[in-house]
Amino acid sequence: MIVSLAGETIKVAFTHRPRWRLFLGHLLNIGVRSQAIVGIAGGFTGMVFAVQTFYQFHKVRLDSATGAVVAVAMAMELGPVLAALMVAGRVGAAVTAELGTMKVTEQIDALRSLGVHPVDYLVVPRFLAMMIALPLLTAEAIWLGIMGGYVLTVHMMGAEPSYYMANMILYTRARDILHGLIKSFFFGFLLIFIACHKGMQTEAGSEGVGRSTNQAVVVSCIAVLISDFFLTLLLTKLLA
Template sequence: MNRGCAWWTDWLCGLGRMALLAREAFGSLLRGRAHARDVLVQIHFMGVKSQSVVLVTGAFTGMVLAAQTFFQFHKVKMDTATLAVVSVSMCSELGPVLTGLMVAGRVGAAIAAELGTMRVTEQIDALRTLATHPVDYLVVPRLLAAHIALPLLTAEAITVGIGAGYLVGVGLLGIDAAYAWHNMLRYTGVIDVTIGLIKAVIYGGIVALVGCYKGLNCGLGAEGVGRATTEAVVVASISILVANFFLTLGLTPLLTALGL
């Protein structure tokens, strides 16, 4: 009983500390304390250097989705609707979710390891002695960069996924190109793209915030840094999957009501 209470208490305390870190970071961001150079460095690290894994993931996801959809639709003579399913799925669900998971595995772990190492080697304490707030210098640039980089990476993954699905469907499976393209444009709306990009912005904040929190609060020693890195990836990935469910339920009727 005591162990269960301790587990829940630790979890709630950690959630509260993360909420306080988010409030402090967004407050600092609104006050304009982020340096442009630091933000550009983080955008390059999170965006440019993550392109290869995101593009490969998007391409093969689009190809597999096109093949599996074709095999099922071919049974009911709906071959030309294959690309429409690929497009809607990549725009609103698979594109942002898979991009978020890939970036969480690469960037979230790197952020936690970097900040954790700085904490262990007392570099964060040194920043405080130099009158530099760690949140302003370390958290805010990463948070802002993630909000910018994730939607761009998601847009690339969506584009490449649809293109790869088109090549497989038309070039390999023999779907009529004109009808496939027409059905894709007919059934893919602005709301699908909007939902995907909004999700990407939120997932970027989750990855950066979880990585920074785990790094700033890691245990001492190499074991603490390793544990913080693992926890950052696991917590960010689970948070993205949980948030995706609630965002799907909330965004679709909201944007529909707004007329998108």
């Protein structure tokens, strides 16, 4: 069960010695190596959103409000959701495929036979790395989205930079960014446990690995989108 996997992982993370080498390796893989894909997704989404918003606002002479709308949307919604979806595709799939292959080739049984608990060795370091990497990647997506929107709106669409910046700073609050970062923690939690659980439950050879990987990505994406709705309702109330 995914709930018992999460419970055991959290317990071990706080009670056992950290496996630094594994943790740093996963941090490199989940965090550093996902930067390009998350950055591209965040930057281009920010630009597209800025263009659409600018055209609509231009009709009612609200061009300078574009920055505020782009910044708030990137911070609260687009940044965390896009980063999570990108990481689900890149990292979640890889984690499930790796653990699934280890399962069907008896490598996980070999770990157990050598007295090493698979949760300690395979899940905890990935969980800790994900909990650090995804919020940082989300911050990167938010930053690049806002920057992309600014560069496009000001330098290509001709918006007035000082009003753009002033409105953006005025209407973007610290709690909007906090809202997005809290979501990213929650998404990271979901992604890593879905990926590890699906991998460790894999059966039926290479076909099973493919099926688990596919399920992990689909379930992760759906879980991110559905939980985003409920988190938005909850955090909007809590941080209001």
